[in-house]
Amino acid sequence: MNDRPIGVFDSGIGGLTVLKEVFRKLPDESTVYLGDTARVPYGIRSAETVTRYSFENTGFLVSMGIKVLVVACNTVSAVSLEAIKGRLTIPVIGVIEPGSRAAVRATRNKNVGVIGTEATVNSGAYARIITAMDASIRVFSLPCPLFVPLAEEGLTDDAIATMVAERYLKNLKEKGIDTLVLGCTHYPLLKDVIGKVMGGGISLIDSATETASEIKETLVRNGIEGSPSREPLREFYVTDAPEKFLKVGERFLGEKIAHIEKISVGQ
Numbered sequence: 372m373n374d375r376p377i378g379v380f381d382s383g384i385g386g387l388t389v390l391k392e393v394f395r396k397l398p399d400e401s402t403v404y405l406g407d408t409a410r411v412p413y414g415i416r417s418a419e420t421v422t423r424y425s426f427e428n429t430g431f432l433v434s435m436g437i438k439v440l441v442v443a444c445n446t447v448s449a450v451s452l453e454a455i456k457g458r459l460t461i462p463v464i465g466v467i468e469p470g471s472r473a474a475v476r477a478t479r480n481k482n483v484g485v486i487g488t489e490a491t492v493n494s495g496a497y498a499r500i501i502t503a504m505d506a507s508i509r510v511f512s513l514p515c516p517l518f519v520p521l522a523e524e525g526l527t528d529d530a531i532a533t534m535v536a537e538r539y540l541k542n543l544k545e546k547g548i549d550t551l552v553l554g555c556t557h558y559p560l561l562k563d564v565i566g567k568v569m570g571g572g573i574s575l576i577d578s579a580t581e582t583a584s585e586i587k588e589t590l591v592r593n594g595i596e597g598s599p600s601r602e603p604l605r606e607f608y609v610t611d612a613p614e615k616f617l618k619v620g621e622r623f624l625g626e627k628i629a630h631i632e633k634i635s636v637g638q
Contacts (some may be wrong), residue, residue: 373595376401376604377586379436384523384616386443386546387554387623389466392583393441394605397590400597401604403435405619405638409611412486412519413446421490422451427637429455429502431608438571438595439464441586444488445555445578448520449496460591467491469585470552470578471500477574478508478550484575485512485547486565487554497554511546514559515539522557523619528564536561536568544569607631610617 379390383406396464411423426445440463442448474483485497488620517535521542526532559577590596609616613631
């Protein structure tokens with residue numbers, strides 16, 4: 372059981388920011404990553420469709436013998452996490468609760484901002500979880516859909532990214548927040564621009580980092596840490612366009628992807 376892989380899935384490439392943190396914090400763990408690139412983006416889909424896609428992706432990863440499932444997608448974590456947990460006996464970890472917990476710890480003035488896709492923001496998941504942890508916190512949520520294509524095109528530190536960030540974040544700055552949750556796994560690539568636009572004194576919460584910490588705690592708590600005595604496997608699967616995934620994915624990960632395979636799910 373201990374040397375079985377950690378399964379990670381996302382609607383596409385963004386979940387690689389979570390995987391990158393898993394590599395950093397858990398270097399002995401084998402991983403299987405699935406990017407559902409044929410059906411991205413999930414943020415514009417109905418809850419019913421997102422849940423169906425999630426079950427299909429989960430079924431593939433479970434067939435690979437995983438010991439933990441990581442839902443590295445804010446949209447799925449907001450819409451389908453509980454339904455997925457109800458189907459599996461292994462631990463299931465999403466990205467919203469770890470980020471919410473970190474925001475509650477970080478805020479000093481009890482004003483927290485959340486940015487994400489339309490689906491994540493409309494679900495109200497971050498606000499619901501944050502206020503359940505601390506009812507005195509006010510949560511201000513804002514969709515920032517253009518951040519995803521900027522991240523995927525590598526336009527993360529130029530004038531275009533700055534202009535878009537200034538346009539989106541103006542209203543949040545006026546709310547007097549002191550903590551901002553990057554509620555989409557693409558957004559950490561824009562952290563420098565977002566931080567610059569928001570100004571000093573704002574704590575940026577990277578859900579990818581927080582999720583990796585929760586995975587580590589889950590492995591330790593369940594006694595299923597990987598063995599350091601063997602080389603971990605790193606497998607990548609996509610449902611479409613592996614060439615594009617390789618090109619963009621290596622930028623997200625900051626390292627080479629040795630092998631990738633195109634598969635079908637849900638057929």
